[in-house]
Amino acid sequence: xKLTGAQILLEELKYHGxxxxxxxxxxxxxxxxxxxxxxEEQGTIKHYITAHEQGAVHAADGYARASGKTGVAIATSGxxxxxxxxxIATAYLDSIPxxxxxxxxxxxxxxxxSFQEVDMVGITMPITKHNFIVKSTADLQKTLRRAFYIAxxxxxxxxxxxxxxxxxxxxxxxxxxxxxxxxxxxQKKSLNFDKAVEFIxxxxxxxLYVGGGVIAANASELVLQLSRKINAPVGCSLMGLSAIPRxxxxxxxxxxxxxxxxxxxxxxxxxxxxxxxxxFSDRTTGNKEKFxxxxxxxxIDIDKAEIGKNVPTDFYLEGxxxxxxxxxxxxIPQSENTEWIDYAKKLRWSDDNFSRMKDHEYSPYSxxxxxxxxxxxxxxxxxxxxxxQMWTAxxxxxxxxxxxxxxxxxxxxxxxxxxxxxxxxxxxxQRTVLFTSDGSFHMNLNELVTAVSNNLPILVVLLDNNALxxxxxxxxxxxxxxxxxxxxxxxxxxxxxxxAFGGTGFRVTNMKELADSLVKALKINNGPVLLHCIIDGExxxxxxxxxxxxxxxxxxx
Amino acid sequence: MELKNYTLxxxxxxxxxxxxxxxxxFARRAYNIDGLTVIKASKKGTSLVTIVTQTDDRNxxxxxxxxxxxxxxxxxxxx
Numbered sequence: 001x002k003l004t005g006a007q008i009l010l011e012e013l014k015y016h017g018x019x020x021x022x023x024x025x026x027x028x029x030x031x032x033x034x035x036x037x038x039x040e041e042q043g044t045i046k047h048y049i050t051a052h053e054q055g056a057v058h059a060a061d062g063y064a065r066a067s068g069k070t071g072v073a074i075a076t077s078g079x080x081x082x083x084x085x086x087x088i089a090t091a092y093l094d095s096i097p098x099x100x101x102x103x104x105x106x107x108x109x110x111x112x113x114s115f116q117e118v119d120m121v122g123i124t125m126p127i128t129k130h131n132f133i134v135k136s137t138a139d140l141q142k143t144l145r146r147a148f149y150i151a152x153x154x155x156x157x158x159x160x161x162x163x164x165x166x167x168x169x170x171x172x173x174x175x176x177x178x179x180x181x182x183x184x185x186x187q188k189k190s191l192n193f194d195k196a197v198e199f200i201x202x203x204x205x206x207x208l209y210v211g212g213g214v215i216a217a218n219a220s221e222l223v224l225q226l227s228r229k230i231n232a233p234v235g236c237s238l239m240g241l242s243a244i245p246r247x248x249x250x251x252x253x254x255x256x257x258x259x260x261x262x263x264x265x266x267x268x269x270x271x272x273x274x275x276x277x278x279x280f281s282d283r284t285t286g287n288k289e290k291f292x293x294x295x296x297x298x299x300i301d302i303d304k305a306e307i308g309k310n311v312p313t314d315f316y317l318e319g320x321x322x323x324x325x326x327x328x329x330x331x332i333p334q335s336e337n338t339e340w341i342d343y344a345k346k347l348r349w350s351d352d353n354f355s356r357m358k359d360h361e362y363s364p365y366s367x368x369x370x371x372x373x374x375x376x377x378x379x380x381x382x383x384x385x386x387x388x389q390m391w392t393a394x395x396x397x398x399x400x401x402x403x404x405x406x407x408x409x410x411x412x413x414x415x416x417x418x419x420x421x422x423x424x425x426x427x428x429x430q431r432t433v434l435f436t437s438d439g440s441f442h443m444n445l446n447e448l449v450t451a452v453s454n455n456l457p458i459l460v461v462l463l464d465n466n467a468l469x470x471x472x473x474x475x476x477x478x479x480x481x482x483x484x485x486x487x488x489x490x491x492x493x494x495x496x497x498x499x500a501f502g503g504t505g506f507r508v509t510n511m512k513e514l515a516d517s518l519v520k521a522l523k524i525n526n527g528p529v530l531l532h533c534i535i536d537g538e539x540x541x542x543x544x545x546x547x548x549x550x551x552x553x554x555x556x557x
Numbered sequence: 558m559e560l561k562n563y564t565l566x567x568x569x570x571x572x573x574x575x576x577x578x579x580x581x582x583f584a585r586r587a588y589n590i591d592g593l594t595v596i597k598a599s600k601k602g603t604s605l606v607t608i609v610t611q612t613d614d615r616n617x618x619x620x621x622x623x624x625x626x627x628x629x630x631x632x633x634x635x636x
Contacts, residue, residue: 121574122577125574125577125578125581126581126585129628130627130628130629146628150628154626184631184632303626304622304625304626305619305622305623305625305626307622308615308618308619309619309622312615
């Protein structure tokens with residue numbers, strides 16, 4: 001069967017089970033959009049147009065995080081392509097599987113500074129797992145197969161495929177059933193389970209440090225079993241949040257800079273740190289020498305390049321986390337020693353672990369908790385980046401994996417609106433919550449149009465402190481309160497703003513207004529609702545461990 | 558840590574950009590390249606890249622693992 005390149009792309013998307021894609025049309029992808037038009041008529045693939053290509057990639061990213069599937073985004077050449085860069089880097093730092101398709105000028109015009117030509121392979125080389133430019137339509141099928149393989153194989157991540165216009169119009173024979181093998185030869189894996197069991201058995205105070213790899217491998221249940229079997233408390237990185245249900249009594253929450261006191265304290269006192277699917281980010285570890293001062297480190301990760309990269313490792317197991325834990329668990333005896341885990345549980349309920357304001361007061365914490373009361377266990381919570389993100393990470397009672405969609409590694413302000421759209425679509429237009437702030441929201445609020453056009457019931461909870469709060473907080477602590485460019489004094493009327501886009505908004509200044517607005521907001525199921533919550537401009541995220549420090553230097557008040 | 562000279566031989570797919578991916582990794586991670594050669598390898602469709610770099614025992618392992626992660630790289634050896 002002879003097909004055009006654009007048709008081959010659509011066939012390959014279908015082959016990989018893709019039913020939703022995000023993007024924005026343009027000159028060098030018209031042929032692809034012509035095929036998308038036909039696919040939509042056939043009901044095979046639905047395309048969602050966003051307000052901006054960055055929003056499209058964040059939406060594909062949010063879709064992938066909430067569903068576990070591969071996100072797909074499409075953009076035209078030149079500015080369309082460069083607009084995807086922040087979205088791609090966001091997915092790369094958090095290991096989210098994406099396939100991003102960009103158009104490019106015809107191969108005959110490449111390298112001549114043609115209209116809307118940029119070297120996307122060059123631009124995205126350091127922020128993709130791999131990228132391709134297609135130079136022959138005959139290579140397109142193999143390239144796309146390989147792109148999906150790389151995005152999902154090993155540590156996941158984004159892959160970009162740049163398809164010049166003449167590669168989309170060119171034809172070649174296509175056979176859907178053609179088989180490809182992309183595995184590399186002679187990959188030896190070190191799997192000495194007996195040695196790992198020795199490490200674990202000789203530990204009196206083991207601690208599980210859980211990262212996003214646990215969610216990627218769907219290994220939450222086995223991590224819980226491990227915790228119960230060896231009586232180890234559990235802490236996590238930002239990307240690991242939602243892997244362990246908040247109500248598990250040995251779960252201490254986020255470790256690190258803005259983590260919970262109990263989690264950082266127990267980590268600092270453990271004698272064996274079992275790190276599962278995590279890369280020891282500086283935001284988690286603080287000072288790396290102090291971080292592993294008292295303990296040995298046993299690392300479990302799918303990617304050998306992560307072993308010992310940021311913190312030296314005493315022993316490691318390389319491979320799929322779920323497979324490794326399934327093989328390891330039967331070899332470990334049930335621990336009878338509960339002294340350590342009981343101590344950790346006491347830390348969880350100690351006064352030092354609650355540096356927040358009182359529950360009944362109108363505060364960021366109480367707003368987040370009040371919103372959570374109205375949500376289901378599987379409601380996806382998206383965030384932007386800054387103080388509101390940390391408050392959400394600290395206090396939203398996440399119960400199920402993949403219910404938190406947040407930009408961890410790159411810390412992308414403006415991520416939230418697009419991501420919430422993707423997450424809602426991944427869950428069949430289910431209600432999704434976005435916690436955002438006046439700073440972050442102004443960066444990508446244009447994506448409200450996408451939520452309105454597609455009748456997505458996204459509850460936008462905007463915490464307005466009239467500041468770029470996280471930077472303002474650092475200026476308070478480290479720069480003698482010189483608030484350079486962080487007090488915004490903007491006059492935006494958010495209620496009118498969302499009404500102009502076609503949604504609904506409420507202004508909130510106290511707990512009573514919050515409760516009343518929530519009741520009204522939750523009756524609206526066919527579009528976005530914004531709660532403009534005006535909060536104390538001086539509220540800080542606590543506790544705080546200063547950069548390159550340890551729990552000994554924690555600022556708790 | 559004691560700095561030593563290491564020679565890496567890297568077998569790569571003979572594709573445009575493969576060398577850029579390797580040298581780009583060295584540049585991004587601030588590893589210095591003291592010597593570099595590229596020749597066609599005996600295996601069809603592959604090239605052999607030889608890189609000399611100065612670092613310590615722990616870092617060279619990290620460098621090797623990061624090069625192995627590049628999709629176009631087939632294998633890496635420390636000579």
